[in-house]
Amino acid sequence: MRSPHSPYGRRNPTSAVRNTPDSLRSSPRSLYSSSSSSHKSTSSLNQVRIAARSVAGAFVACFVPPETKTAKNFADSDELQAPSVVSDDLGAGSVRKRGSVRSIYASSNNSTHPTEPGSLKFTMAEIYKATRNFSPVFKIGQGGFGTVYKGRLADGTLVAIKRAKKSVYDKHLGVEFQSEIRTLSQVEHLNLVRFYGYLEHEDERIVVVEYVPNGNLREHLDCMHGNVLDLAARLDIAIDVAHAVTYLHMYTDHPIIHRDIKSSNILLTENLRARVADFGFARLAADSDSGATHVSTQVKGTAGYLDPEYLRTYQLTEKSDVYSFGVLLVELVTGRRPIEPKRELKERITARWVMKKFADGDAILTLDPRLEQTAANNLALEKILQVALQCLAPHRQNRPTMRRCAEILWSIRKDYRELSASDIYSLSSQSLRCTSIRDE
Numbered sequence: 001m002r003s004p005h006s007p008y009g010r011r012n013p014t015s016a017v018r019n020t021p022d023s024l025r026s027s028p029r030s031l032y033s034s035s036s037s038s039h040k041s042t043s044s045l046n047q048v049r050i051a052a053r054s055v056a057g058a059f060v061a062c063f064v065p066p067e068t069k070t071a072k073n074f075a076d077s078d079e080l081q082a083p084s085v086v087s088d089d090l091g092a093g094s095v096r097k098r099g100s101v102r103s104i105y106a107s108s109n110n111s112t113h114p115t116e117p118g119s120l121k122f123t124m125a126e127i128y129k130a131t132r133n134f135s136p137v138f139k140i141g142q143g144g145f146g147t148v149y150k151g152r153l154a155d156g157t158l159v160a161i162k163r164a165k166k167s168v169y170d171k172h173l174g175v176e177f178q179s180e181i182r183t184l185s186q187v188e189h190l191n192l193v194r195f196y197g198y199l200e201h202e203d204e205r206i207v208v209v210e211y212v213p214n215g216n217l218r219e220h221l222d223c224m225h226g227n228v229l230d231l232a233a234r235l236d237i238a239i240d241v242a243h244a245v246t247y248l249h250m251y252t253d254h255p256i257i258h259r260d261i262k263s264s265n266i267l268l269t270e271n272l273r274a275r276v277a278d279f280g281f282a283r284l285a286a287d288s289d290s291g292a293t294h295v296s297t298q299v300k301g302t303a304g305y306l307d308p309e310y311l312r313t314y315q316l317t318e319k320s321d322v323y324s325f326g327v328l329l330v331e332l333v334t335g336r337r338p339i340e341p342k343r344e345l346k347e348r349i350t351a352r353w354v355m356k357k358f359a360d361g362d363a364i365l366t367l368d369p370r371l372e373q374t375a376a377n378n379l380a381l382e383k384i385l386q387v388a389l390q391c392l393a394p395h396r397q398n399r400p401t402m403r404r405c406a407e408i409l410w411s412i413r414k415d416y417r418e419l420s421a422s423d424i425y426s427l428s429s430q431s432l433r434c435t436s437i438r439d440e
């Protein structure tokens, strides 16, 4: 049984009891809990600015701009429109119940692969039926792993069906697929895309996950869905992601490193709550009981989000996710992509540009121009950038844990809400439309 109030679920009962949301709500040692104390916050700001200068200077910019890979063709036909079985917005970071997943599998007894305890196997017939033979009409995305289809299971549940490119999994990598499936089947958190099952048949490798209906974060920052995401929503999303990744790092049976935290992997529900997706690259972290501090792997991930220390040493730890999360925070407040190849040289690597502005005391110039410059927005921007800067520290031992990030962001949100309530100008930002800004 998991504590219904825990934002993370748990790896073992004792740690779960220690780490309830109460400890998150009251974080007396939070860097930001005393934000109203101007002296304290000014000196802490100065310290962060000094650090920002060194980060900005040390930032390594050797990335190739990512290609836009996703041909969007949302299959929103009536045929595939059905209410999701996933109840939405149960509060940041709640752990979900498995009940509805099991009920889906109750109907898959006819599978040619009988369901084994803990394994959730689909048959090719079920997949063909759900996707109408992989009809292009139901294609919703294309990524490094392969093609993503929207589908509907026999019981009406909407799912996303990820079909691996043939090149991704050849026979030799079968073990890797199996280990990913094992990992997927063990995680369960409200802010992680729910895993429903898989299929491994001849050269087909298919993963079936929860369908998340409101596109990905990058699309929302690009205003592809009509409205501007206000800063309150962006903070909620950052906290959701921090909870999901904290859960992976601390509360699963074995720590899991996501390895590909990025805005296109943050899917949004209709209520703009985040579901972290894409465990294609996820790896089990080093087992601290054995004394190991990292695992050595081939570099994987996405340009612009990659931890420079991991790039240099091939040593992967949870702090690589923290680095990527720092890039994501910068993306959230600026609206810019991590790499902006069309901008002038000094603005091309967004994090480096932001850190320079922050160090110069000009953080305000980095706020997404689609957002209004209210007192609440300006203060939240400064504080979020402070967290981002810590996450982007060149050396992993100087980065906070993901759990610490979540605590700080909680505290920022609390202050933000209080200030917004007394800030009459913040009301107008709620109705900002994407058309209110020219594209730069």
Ligand SMILES: Nc1ncnc2c1ncn2[C@@H]1O[C@H](COP(=O)(O)OP(=O)(O)OP(=O)(O)O)[C@@H](O)[C@H]1O
Binding pocket: 070, 140, 141, 142, 143, 144, 145, 146, 147, 148, 160, 162, 193, 209, 210, 211, 212, 213, 215, 216, 260, 264, 265, 267, 277, 278, 280, 302
């Ligand atoms: N569970 C899902 N529900 C709804 N849409 C999804 C789901 N999973 C993926 N998508 C859509 O399909 C797109 C491609 O997903 P996918 O995870 O394969 O690739 P990616 O994350 O964009 O790239 P890469 O795999 O190279 O990192 C996503 O950006 C998203 O828009």
